[in-house]
Amino acid sequence: GENVEQHPSTLSVQEGDSAVIKCTYSDSASNYFPWYKQELGKGPQLIIDIRSNVGEKKDQRIAVTLNKTAKHFSLHITETQPEDSAVYFCAASINRDDKIIFGKGTRLHILP
Amino acid sequence: DTAVSQTPKYLVTQMGNDKSIKCEQNLGHDTMYWYKQDSKKFLKIMFSYNNKELIINETVPNRFSPKSPDKAHLNLHINSLELGDSAVYFCASSQGVARHEQFFGPGTRLTVL
Numbered sequence: 001g002e003n004v005e006q007h008p009s010t011l012s013v014q015e016g017d018s019a020v021i022k023c024t025y026s027d028s029a030s031n032y033f034p035w036y037k038q039e040l041g042k043g044p045q046l047i048i049d050i051r052s053n054v055g056e057k058k059d060q061r062i063a064v065t066l067n068k069t070a071k072h073f074s075l076h077i078t079e080t081q082p083e084d085s086a087v088y089f090c091a092a093s094i095n096r097d098d099k100i101i102f103g104k105g106t107r108l109h110i111l112p
Numbered sequence: 113d114t115a116v117s118q119t120p121k122y123l124v125t126q127m128g129n130d131k132s133i134k135c136e137q138n139l140g141h142d143t144m145y146w147y148k149q150d151s152k153k154f155l156k157i158m159f160s161y162n163n164k165e166l167i168i169n170e171t172v173p174n175r176f177s178p179k180s181p182d183k184a185h186l187n188l189h190i191n192s193l194e195l196g197d198s199a200v201y202f203c204a205s206s207q208g209v210a211r212h213e214q215f216f217g218p219g220t221r222l223t224v225l
Contacts (some may be wrong), residue, residue: 099157
């Protein structure tokens with residue numbers, strides 16, 4: 001089955017700097033890649049997603065890139081702010097499965 | 113206005129007891145899920161229902177039994193609770209199968225003593 005690896009597990013970034021979180025997936029049939037943000041005490045919330053027919057997608061300070069050949073995708077957050085501090089999960093999904101597989105999460109700390 | 117709600121938010125119980133967690137969504141979605149998040153924040157799917165039909169059962173012990181009385185509700189009953197069941201359980205819903213945005217509830221923190 002699909003396996004999603006996520007790095008780093010913890011990331012500390014100075015406020016205003018950029019943060020990058022990287023994920024790899026194992027099944028080349030995966031075609032949907034969402035990113036979820038989980039704030040303390042809350043459930044995860046979708047922040048951006050990308051499908052395999054697109055190489056990059058951007059939404060204000062957040063962007064995701066996908067390299068299908070290398071089977072990896074990344075989340076980029078620019079001009080980080082204190083409210084960006086949270087746990088971020090990447091995930092992947094295959095057409096033939098009715099589920100998404102989550103990475104193990106990255107705890108992002110924005111330092112003042 | 114809550115989209116996906118769960119009750120209770122906290123559940124503390126003794127080993128061997130039976131407990132239930134309830135989930136309701138008011139988004140009109142046809143697919144609902146249960147996830148388990150362990151102490152290391154690892155998020156793993158347990159069950160998925162589409163139009164009240166079970167479509168995913170991820171080798172969860174049969175002490176766990178989901179029940180979907182209608183499309184808006186998905187409850188989780190756990191028999192003979194064990195220490196290892198301690199975790200945060202999240203309910204989620206989506207329109208269509210997993211390749212659409214999933215909306216998560218606030219979670220139920222289960223502590224088994």
